[in-house]
Amino acid sequence: MTLLIVMPGREGDSRRLAAELRAIDGNITVEIWPEVGDPGQVEMIVAWSQPDGLWASFPNLRLVASFGAGVENLVGDSDLPASVAVVRTVDNSLAKGMAEYVVTAIAGWRRSWIRYRNDQAHCSWRPQTYPFSCTVLLLGVGRMGMGVADALSAVDHRVIGWGRTGRAVGDIEGISGHEALLDVVSQVDVTVCLLPLTPDTEDILDSTLFSRMKRGSLLINVGRGRHLVEDDLITALGQGRPKHAVLDVFREEPLPLNHPFWTHPAITITPHVAALTDPRGAAERIAENWRRLYAGAPLLDQVDREQGY
Ligand code: NDP
Ligand code: OXD
Numbered sequence: 001m002t003l004l005i006v007m008p009g010r011e012g013d014s015r016r017l018a019a020e021l022r023a024i025d026g027n028i029t030v031e032i033w034p035e036v037g038d039p040g041q042v043e044m045i046v047a048w049s050q051p052d053g054l055w056a057s058f059p060n061l062r063l064v065a066s067f068g069a070g071v072e073n074l075v076g077d078s079d080l081p082a083s084v085a086v087v088r089t090v091d092n093s094l095a096k097g098m099a100e101y102v103v104t105a106i107a108g109w110r111r112s113w114i115r116y117r118n119d120q121a122h123c124s125w126r127p128q129t130y131p132f133s134c135t136v137l138l139l140g141v142g143r144m145g146m147g148v149a150d151a152l153s154a155v156d157h158r159v160i161g162w163g164r165t166g167r168a169v170g171d172i173e174g175i176s177g178h179e180a181l182l183d184v185v186s187q188v189d190v191t192v193c194l195l196p197l198t199p200d201t202e203d204i205l206d207s208t209l210f211s212r213m214k215r216g217s218l219l220i221n222v223g224r225g226r227h228l229v230e231d232d233l234i235t236a237l238g239q240g241r242p243k244h245a246v247l248d249v250f251r252e253e254p255l256p257l258n259h260p261f262w263t264h265p266a267i268t269i270t271p272h273v274a275a276l277t278d279p280r281g282a283a284e285r286i287a288e289n290w291r292r293l294y295a296g297a298p299l300l301d302q303v304d305r306e307q308g309y
Contacts, residue, residue, distance in 0.1 A: 002041040003290060004058075006033040007048040007067055013279055017046065017067070020283030028290060044293060046089070046286055047074065055080050063293050065089050065286055068277045069144060070224065072197040075308050086303040087289055091281030095147030098194070098275035102148045102220060103155065105246045105268070106190055109218050110134060114268075137162060137184060139204070140194035140223065141172060142309075144275065148194065160184055164200075182212045190218045191242070196309035197224040205229065210236035216243045222274040225250035230261070237266045248274040 003021065005014045018030045031037060042058045048067040055061060056079065064074055065087045074086050108114070112128045119126050134157045138145045141161035149159045149172050159172045162184070166176025175184060185191060191213065195201045205221060205228040213219075219242040221228050233245060246268045247261065253272055261267050289299050303309060 001043050002029045002031055002037065003044045003046065003286075004031050004033055004036060004042045005046045006050045006054060007046070008033075008051065010048060010067075013067070013277075016279040017283055017286075020280050021287055024283055024287045025290070028287065044290055049073065053079065055084070063087065063289065063299070065289060067282060069094060069275075070196060071303050071309065072224065075303060075305050082305070085299060086305055087299050088301040088303060089277060089282045089285050090143050090301055091278065091285055093278045093281050094275045095143050098144045098222065099147040099151035101222065101248070101270075101274040102192055103151045105220050106134070106136065106152070106157070106218065107155075109190075109244055109246070131189065133158070134190065135160065135188045136190045136192060137188040138172075138192050138194055139181075140196070141169060141174065142194070142196075144222075145194045148192065160188065182209065185209060186212050186214055188214060188217065190220065192220040193223040193227050195223045195227060197226055198308035200308075202226050203229050205233070207232040207236065210239075210241050213241040215240045218242055219245040220248075221245070222248045225253065234260060234264070237264065244268070246270070248272055 005017055007014045014032045018032055021028055021030050036042065039057045040060055043060055044063045044065065045058065045061060046065045046067050050073070061084050063085045064080065066074055067089055069088050069090050071086055071088055074080060110130050112130070115128065136152050136157050136159050138149060138159060138161045141149060141163050145161060146169065149161065152159050153171050161169065161172040161174050162181050163174060163176055166174045168174035193205060195204065205219070207229065210232060230251065236242065237245065244266050248270045249272055255261060255269065261269060285300055292299050
């Protein structure tokens, strides 16, 4: 029985994950694609950006683990047999990394870091005031959203969470439904997209939403590029709703050289690094799911393939 790692373009992570898995459980046979001994022995695959048509080579595949939180490339793959279970790999460091990113992005914007950097270049001393209260709307209050909410609450931001079911968690006010979203977005200083990409959430950051945003507000997209209608954002930034966008994910990655986002003064770009999966923490979760697969026990972080997340 073999556990195969299929992460083209992430050779360093693949090697480190394989080493961590072997250290945790010497009985697991770990291979790194495209080096596969006997495809018939492969029962579990850890995947990220897998090539088209991969699954057909592995007739005895039972479980696929995403090397991260997002699973849109797995649940959206009609070639993946329905009998194969899908899990996410979400260790604590992923949510902490996301919390750090969002808190940093909001602080940098509220506290004028870009302006001070420019002022420093001109030896210019120009103190700015900043708003003393801040309300943040999280689109998605799952594993990432909860970590972000805790970190924002710790610095006294008010947090509102928009989810499919709209349940309140801890101090977070919970809402659901598109009308409620359009209503609340006009009252918040920052909107953060932390949604999974599904047919229901694709293109959610569009002109309808932007037209209802508070003038001068900040948009952060750390979900997926396909949540955002790019042309709508450029028009909306021209109208100050939102005033600035921090974008970590894009429809095409890497962002093409000639893309207008690169030079837009109201857009801050990071290269899909908001939260990185740590091979060590991931290996613990993956090895546990390997054990559970053979014990017939409930899997960690199993995805509802119908629901899409
Ligand atoms: P979870 O599955 O834990 O949470 C998803 C949340 O989205 C839930 O609150 C869910 O609502 C809500 N949701 C799903 N569908 C809808 C809908 N149609 N309408 C309203 N709310 C909806 O996911 P995670 O928090 O772990 O991750 C979220 C996403 O973050 C990932 O899928 C990935 O795309 C992105 N991500 C990006 C990273 C980066 O580096 N940029 C790193 C890690 C993740 P409910 O609670 O009601 O079910
Ligand atoms: C993830 C990501 O989904 O890194 O984990 O985007």
